[in-house]
Amino acid sequence: FADNNGDRIFTNNCSSCHLGGGNILIANKTLHKEALSQYLDNYNTESIQAIIHQIKNGKGAMPAFKNKLNEEEILEVAAYVFQKAEQGW
Numbered sequence: 001f002a003d004n005n006g007d008r009i010f011t012n013n014c015s016s017c018h019l020g021g022g023n024i025l026i027a028n029k030t031l032h033k034e035a036l037s038q039y040l041d042n043y044n045t046e047s048i049q050a051i052i053h054q055i056k057n058g059k060g061a062m063p064a065f066k067n068k069l070n071e072e073e074i075l076e077v078a079a080y081v082f083q084k085a086e087q088g089w
């Protein structure tokens, strides 16, 4: 995936709460690999699919994006989050 597309989608839709892979609402539920492994359901077995599920459906104070982003955009931003988590943001 082109990194800049995921980067743009993240900046426009996610960075208000997740700037730099953080979480301004629930401080420990970041987008860093350790937090994803600990708090995101099925991250350790499904990784990108688990991120896609969270983006589509939201959770708690995080809004759902399934009616705001299309399938391709969701896949691109999920792949971006996965890659950044692997790289340590």
Ligand code: HEM
Residues within 6 Å of the ligand: 010, 013, 014, 015, 016, 017, 018, 023, 025, 026, 028, 029, 030, 031, 035, 036, 039, 040, 051, 054, 055, 059, 060, 061, 062, 063, 065, 077, 078, 081
């Ligand atoms: C959690 C991704 C937009 C607020 C998460 C998690 C992911 C994620 C992967 C799980 C993190 C973990 O459990 O450690 C994204 C992406 C977004 C986005 C890719 C854009 C498409 C937002 C926005 C907000 C937000 C705009 C604030 C209005 C939260 C909150 C949680 C969370 C509060 C914790 C949910 C809970 O477990 O109670 N996000 N997010 N997110 N996000 Fe987002």
